[in-house]
Ligand SMILES: Nc1ncnc2c1ncn2[C@@H]1O[C@H](COP(=O)(O)OP(=O)(O)O)[C@@H](O)[C@H]1O
C-alpha cells in the first residue's frame with residue numbers, strides 16, 4: 201500500500217471521499233464502522249443519502265467546493281442509514297490535486313467528551329457522599345431513640361417477644377455502623393504530610409490484621425529495603441492498608457489465604473494530569489492476594505462509593521482508600537483474576553523539606 205492508502209486506512213476518525221457530483225468515492229474503515237455499512241455498498245451513493253445531517257448543509261458544502269476552502273460544522277446530529285443520530289463535528293475540505301473532490305471527517309462528540317464525562321461521574325459520587333453524610337447525621341438521633349425504646353420495651357416482655365426487640369437493637373446497631381462509615385468521609389481531614397517509612401506502615405497494618413480480622417491469613421513481607429521515604433500522612437496510609445488487608449481477608453473467607461506485601465521503586469512511574477503536567481510517583485506498594493478475585497459485575501466500579509460485592513458490605517472501604525490516595529496526589533489501580541488480585545499504590549517521594557517522621 202502507498203503511504204497515503206495506509207494513512208487513509210489507519211485514520212481513527214470516520215472519513216469519506218466525495219466526488220464532484222456529490223457521490224461517495226471511498227470511505228475508510230472507521231467510517232464503515234460509524235455508518236454501519238461496507239465500503240463497497242456505498243460507493244456511488246449520493247453523500248446526503250448516506251450521511252443524514254439534521255441541518256441543511258448542501259449550500260455551504262457547494263460554496264466550500266467552489267471557493268476551495270475548508271468548512272467546519274459543529275454540533276450537528278449525524279445519522280447513517282442503519283444507525284441512530286449522534287452529535288458530531290464535521291470537517292470538510294477540498295482534496296488537493298483532485299478538482300471537485302471533497303474529503304469529510306466526522307468526529308462524534310462522544311469521543312471528545314469522554315474524559316470530562318469521567319470527571320462528572322466523580323463529582324456525582326462526591327455529591328452522593330455529601331447527601332449520605334447529611335442523612336447519616338439526621339438518622340443517628342432518631343435511631344438512638346428507637347434503640348432506647350426497644351430496650352425499655354424489652355423489660356416488660358415475655359421471652360418469645362424479646363427476640364423481636366433484640367432484632368430491633370441488633371439491626372439498629374448495623375445501621376449506626378454504616379452511618380459512622382459514611383461520616384468518616386466527611387471527617388477526613390487533608391493529609392498531614394510527613395516523611396513516612398512505608399514499611400513501618402505496612403508492618404503495623406500487618407500486625408493489627410493478624411490479631412483481628414486477618415487471623416486466618418498468612419501475610420508475607422516482600423520489601424525493597426532501599427526504598428526511600430514517602431510523602432504522606434502515616435495515619436491515613438495505615439487506614440488505606442488496613443482497608444485493603446481487610447478486603448483481601450474477607451474475600452479469602454474462612455479457609456484463609458495468603459497476602460503478599462510488595463514494595464519496590466519504579467523510577468519512571470508518573471501520573472499524567474489532564475493539563476499535561478505530570479507528577480513523579482516512584483514508590484510502589486502492592487497488596488497481592490490469592491483469593492477469588494473481584495466479582496466481574498463490579499470490577500469496573502469498585503472504587504465508587506456504595507459498590508459492594510458482599511452481603512453486608514457498605515461499599516465504602518475502597519471509596520475511602522481512593523479518596524485518601526487522591527488527596528495524597530498518588531494513584532491506585534487494581535488488576536484481578538481468580539487467584540491473583542493486586543492493588544497497587546503509587547506514592548511520591550518525600551522532598552527534603554518535609555516535616556520529620558512521626559512514629560506510627
Ligand atoms: N482483594 C479483593 N478480592 C476480591 N474482591 C474484593 C477485594 N477487594 C475488594 N473486593 C470487592 O470489592 C467490593 C468493594 O469493597 P469495599 O469498597 O471495601 O466495600 P465493602 O468491603 O464494604 O463491600 C467488596 O465488596 C468485594 O466484593
Ligand SMILES: [Mg+2]
Pocket residue numbers: 443446447516517518
Ligand atoms: Mg471493605
